[in-house]
Amino acid sequence: xxxxxxxxxxxxxxxxxxxxxxxxxxxxxxxxxxxxxxxxxxxxxxxxxxxxxxxxxxxxxxxxxxxxxxxxxxxxxxxxxxxxxxxxxxxxxxxxxxxxxxxxxxxxxxxxxxxx
Amino acid sequence: xxxxxxxxxxxxxxxxxxxxxxxxxxxxxxxxxxxxxxxxxxxxxxxxxxxxxxxxxxxxxxxxxxxxxxxxxxxxxxxxxxxxxxxxxxxxxxxxxxxxxxxxxxxxxxxxxxxxxx
Numbered sequence: 001x002x003x004x005x006x007x008x009x010x011x012x013x014x015x016x017x018x019x020x021x022x023x024x025x026x027x028x029x030x031x032x033x034x035x036x037x038x039x040x041x042x043x044x045x046x047x048x049x050x051x052x053x054x055x056x057x058x059x060x061x062x063x064x065x066x067x068x069x070x071x072x073x074x075x076x077x078x079x080x081x082x083x084x085x086x087x088x089x090x091x092x093x094x095x096x097x098x099x100x101x102x103x104x105x106x107x108x109x110x111x112x113x114x115x116x
Numbered sequence: 117x118x119x120x121x122x123x124x125x126x127x128x129x130x131x132x133x134x135x136x137x138x139x140x141x142x143x144x145x146x147x148x149x150x151x152x153x154x155x156x157x158x159x160x161x162x163x164x165x166x167x168x169x170x171x172x173x174x175x176x177x178x179x180x181x182x183x184x185x186x187x188x189x190x191x192x193x194x195x196x197x198x199x200x201x202x203x204x205x206x207x208x209x210x211x212x213x214x215x216x217x218x219x220x221x222x223x224x225x226x227x228x229x230x231x232x233x234x
Contacts, residue, residue: 033222040125042207042226058221090161092222104151105222107161 139208
């Protein structure tokens with residue numbers, strides 16, 4: 001298994017550009033999520049999905065869109081990049097646990113995004 | 117609302133010292149999971165432990181141990197006889213049900229940066 005893969009690993013954008021960060025997993029996990037990591041802020045949840053066709057907002061969803069058309073893929077779209085979106089982005093996946101909580105998450109290697 | 121607090125931003129210890137990383141959480145859920153993850157300087161996130169809300173038994177794994185206390189909403193992590201390779205950022209995380217949508221989500225604390233000095 002490749003686990004959780006993310007592309008690209010590095011990206012530089014100009015303000016106002018749009019782009020899509022790709023995330024894929026081959027473990028048949030139902031739950032997938034996107035986090036951003038900023039110094040001193042830890043990991044903050046952007047969006048998450050509990051299955052194909054189902055997504056929900058996390059703590060910091062503004063400026064980002066997601067969709068989940070398949071179990072394997074969970075792309076994150078930046079609609080109009082801003083310098084405040086400069087960050088490291090992590091995608092994660094896990095099994096859903098019955099009666100509430102999410103199982104251990106497996107993380108991708110991250111995408112380092114710089115917006116000029 | 118769910119919240120995870122890691123009050124220690126940075127900790128420095130000398131090699132072979134014991135060190136405890138604190139984690140305090142808030143949740144209204146009766147069923148939830150707590151996690152610890154490690155992020156070494158290379159940047160990847162490494163899972164360390166998962167504990168569910170019905171299991172308050174403390175756990176020891178080699179030099180690592182975890183103390184889960186529901187009464188104080190704490191899930192602390194201790195490294196015994198620290199080593200330089202333990203230098204990393206450690207994150208505590210909480211998984212529980214979203215009241216708004218009934219979907220569960222995982223919230224991370226801000227992390228504690230541990231430096232072990234040789």
